[in-house]
Amino acid sequence: MEKSYKELHVLRGVNFEVAPGSIFALLGSNGAGKTTIVRILSTLLRPDAGTATVNGIDVTKDPLRVRESISLTGQFAAVDEILSGRENLVMVAKLRHLKNPGQVADDLLARFSLTDAGSRKVSTYSGGMRRRLDIAMSLIGQPKVIFLDEPTTGLDPEARIEVWQVIKELADQGTTVLLTTQYLDEAEQLADRIAILHQGRIIANGTLAELKQLLPPAKVEYVEKQPALEDIFLALVGR
């Protein structure tokens, strides 16, 4: 697919597939177009050219059906500050027509270590608590495909590991996860496949092992040093 904002050609020909039930990480520098891809796939933005299907459904021809089978956690939290954490969850559960919205909310609060804070207004939450609540909201209704745009940006190490755990569990249960990240260790930890977006194109796409083969191991004395994903990323984007 392709996408420009006026004269700015952000996506010049982006092509990739994500296997059902897998975790796919999209890496790229600031402004590479990661959020633009997520917005197109979650039907918030139309591509200028090309097609994209999610769950086998065309995002431009049938956006409503796509929306029924996905959820999106955007780069910036979409929680209601005036409501409590629990009220946010109950609201989404009601919007998704679930039977026991209160129970759904309580289960998610427990899963994300937010039970104690559940009745407090979100305006009093820390950044990490907001982020966890935001991800919890996107799990309501068990969507088949989840988009997470920089899910752990701004989280402390402990909260990041908690979020990673949740993402791994989701994939284990068959949910397809597409995440964007600036953190290369996050991609190394989580992703079945990693794609690098640079200057409007996917310049690399493979498993971590495949990406490692793009760079020969550096020989340091007699010990082979495997390249870290960070080395591969910087070599490919030319920095």
Ligand SMILES: Nc1ncnc2c1ncn2[C@@H]1O[C@H](COP(=O)(O)OP(=O)(O)OP(=O)(O)O)[C@@H](O)[C@H]1O
């Ligand atoms: N609505 C818009 N109008 C004009 N330009 C836009 C718009 N949205 C994004 N852009 C531009 O498109 C480019 C890609 O933006 P995008 O948000 O997709 O990048 P990103 O890879 O998600 O970056 P980051 O890592 O900073 O989140 C940037 O140069 C951005 O300024």
Ligand SMILES: [Mg+2]
């Ligand atoms: Mg972004």
